[in-house]
Amino acid sequence: MTGSVVAGIGWVTSQGPGRGREAREFSMTSGPIPPVTREDVFPEPNLRFGRLPQYSRVGLAAVAFALRDAGMEHWETKRSAGIVASTRTGCLATDIEYYDTVLPEGGGLPSPILFSCTLPTCFLGEAAIQFGLTGPTLIVNDPAEDALSGVRMALESLSWGESDTMLAGHIDLPAGPAFPGIRTPLAGGLFMVLTNARGPSAPGYGTLDLSEGGAVRHDGIEIAGLNELVRACIAFPRPS
Amino acid sequence: MNEVLITATSSVTGLGPDLDTTWRRLLAGETAVRPIRRFDASLYPARNASWIEGLESRGNRSLLFPILERVLDGFDPLPRGCRLVTATTKGCIDTFERVRKGLPGDVADIPVSGPLTWLASRLGLNDPGVNINGACASSTMAVARAAAMIESGRADAVLVVCMDLVSEFVFSGFSSLQALDPAGCRPFDRNRNGLSLGEGGAALLMMSAETARRKGIPGIGSVVGWGAANDATHPTAPARDGCGLIQAVRRAMAKASIGPDDIAAINAHGTGTVYNDLMESTAFEAVFGSRPIPLNAIKGAIGHTLGAAGGIEVAVGLRSLADRTLPPTAGFREPMEKCVFSVSPFPQPIGGNYLLSTNSGFGGINAALILKGIPG
Numbered sequence: 001m002t003g004s005v006v007a008g009i010g011w012v013t014s015q016g017p018g019r020g021r022e023a024r025e026f027s028m029t030s031g032p033i034p035p036v037t038r039e040d041v042f043p044e045p046n047l048r049f050g051r052l053p054q055y056s057r058v059g060l061a062a063v064a065f066a067l068r069d070a071g072m073e074h075w076e077t078k079r080s081a082g083i084v085a086s087t088r089t090g091c092l093a094t095d096i097e098y099y100d101t102v103l104p105e106g107g108g109l110p111s112p113i114l115f116s117c118t119l120p121t122c123f124l125g126e127a128a129i130q131f132g133l134t135g136p137t138l139i140v141n142d143p144a145e146d147a148l149s150g151v152r153m154a155l156e157s158l159s160w161g162e163s164d165t166m167l168a169g170h171i172d173l174p175a176g177p178a179f180p181g182i183r184t185p186l187a188g189g190l191f192m193v194l195t196n197a198r199g200p201s202a203p204g205y206g207t208l209d210l211s212e213g214g215a216v217r218h219d220g221i222e223i224a225g226l227n228e229l230v231r232a233c234i235a236f237p238r239p240s
Numbered sequence: 241m242n243e244v245l246i247t248a249t250s251s252v253t254g255l256g257p258d259l260d261t262t263w264r265r266l267l268a269g270e271t272a273v274r275p276i277r278r279f280d281a282s283l284y285p286a287r288n289a290s291w292i293e294g295l296e297s298r299g300n301r302s303l304l305f306p307i308l309e310r311v312l313d314g315f316d317p318l319p320r321g322c323r324l325v326t327a328t329t330k331g332c333i334d335t336f337e338r339v340r341k342g343l344p345g346d347v348a349d350i351p352v353s354g355p356l357t358w359l360a361s362r363l364g365l366n367d368p369g370v371n372i373n374g375a376c377a378s379s380t381m382a383v384a385r386a387a388a389m390i391e392s393g394r395a396d397a398v399l400v401v402c403m404d405l406v407s408e409f410v411f412s413g414f415s416s417l418q419a420l421d422p423a424g425c426r427p428f429d430r431n432r433n434g435l436s437l438g439e440g441g442a443a444l445l446m447m448s449a450e451t452a453r454r455k456g457i458p459g460i461g462s463v464v465g466w467g468a469a470n471d472a473t474h475p476t477a478p479a480r481d482g483c484g485l486i487q488a489v490r491r492a493m494a495k496a497s498i499g500p501d502d503i504a505a506i507n508a509h510g511t512g513t514v515y516n517d518l519m520e521s522t523a524f525e526a527v528f529g530s531r532p533i534p535l536n537a538i539k540g541a542i543g544h545t546l547g548a549a550g551g552i553e554v555a556v557g558l559r560s561l562a563d564r565t566l567p568p569t570a571g572f573r574e575p576m577e578k579c580v581f582s583v584s585p586f587p588q589p590i591g592g593n594y595l596l597s598t599n600s601g602f603g604g605i606n607a608a609l610i611l612k613g614i615p616g
Contacts, residue, residue, distance in 0.1 A: 088351055089351050092350070095336060098409075102408065103340065115417065116413075118409075119603065121602070121605065122603050126603075128470040132472055134483075136469065137374070138373065141353065142370045142371075156392075178340070181347040182350060
């Protein structure tokens, strides 16, 4: 299988926002995610961002930081890049927020704005609009602990020629006290820009591909989990 | 590249507990959209949905499980090493509702890993598989993913299982968006006024033609093309020019190496909302011109089953190709403005081998499949 270049990495974790070119270390944990504001993400006013629930803000911010890190944030014509992210609990936090508007009034005053964010894919639509991305957009729910199924699927799509560029990552927010039995070992949002496109771009973080058995490899070395993958990428030698 | 066959299908809808019953009642132009009894809908302007009769919760667990039991009851044995890909938008949303109301419910069922784990155990699979969420195009994207896995040799066989429930959570949301038609949905009708929700499930066993031949399993039909694209225009409404759907359909036709003239029938998403149906008509006209291709939508009969919609429509689509008959569009009476396609409240003959099936959803998501019948 031919590899795809990691052109950019961006994230929001319990330590706050970050991107590959500014980072020396990376750790995604189960800790709570600090609020993400419009100023953290967009220098200009953004009408939609402030209305989004936390899950969508974290996802949209991580996509924005990854594209910025890859030098691909700005665009003039729509481009065929797709987005795929893995998750365990999806937008459960938004579901709770929405359903709380349904319960007190017995169905009288449910919030249409919140309802429109009760699919884990909704922030992908926001990202597609914001950055002109017209490729396939989907979320993959995977109980696996490695949180790599989004990356794995994106690499498959790239190898099958479904797209030249994919944003791939993982997103989860802690379920909080409402559902104490539900675990989110890796909380926050993280995206990587993976590309097969050749041409002028910022120096990358090495190459990803899949082994015969479906394991994600970074420059030929099998990777066991998302934290390990990001650490391998940001440690990858590249021109300063 | 491996040819991708579908060798077994199963479906449960508001119209019936199996595909044969659903098919028979679809051909008769019947609808399962009727007053809701699952929750008190009296406060909502629309009070109808297509729900499945006789579902019973066991041990305070989700109604999704009895649907899955019915879908898998008597289903063909799975080949060794078969992979699982599911599609649902809200999974065990009724369990979520129960727990939030302070009623007993198994919290472990709330993440989609709950039904995935249940399915893997029920089917005797070592790998719990993954769930694809592509909004209302979830199962279309799941079938596309399974087809790509088989075509590329990543898998020999994949079981796609799709499912979603009628719930107050989703019903109240679409009601708040004023997207529900109190009279029941009327796809592609001049007076269409919104969608009707539905629930259901489907299972599709897909495998390479070589695997099927080796095991002596006959195919029902094949998946020859697939494509997906995002509108990148609006978070909830479809693009008025149908740009994403046009791109998805063109990608699917390119994958199938066929042209617009080869498509003999279209199973449209056809939710019955003003903007969706107009968008689809616009997109199909951009791709197919003014040729009056037979087109239908089954959501007037079984409601919009969300993440299950595309999978159920594949099962029905394969039956349509086998019987060379496109089921009626229940609820349709008077053609909508500017629609050149042949929509009918009666069955329509299919004069070719390729059927296009499409779905679109929130977030600008569009997906298309091209099914090919097996000459009988």
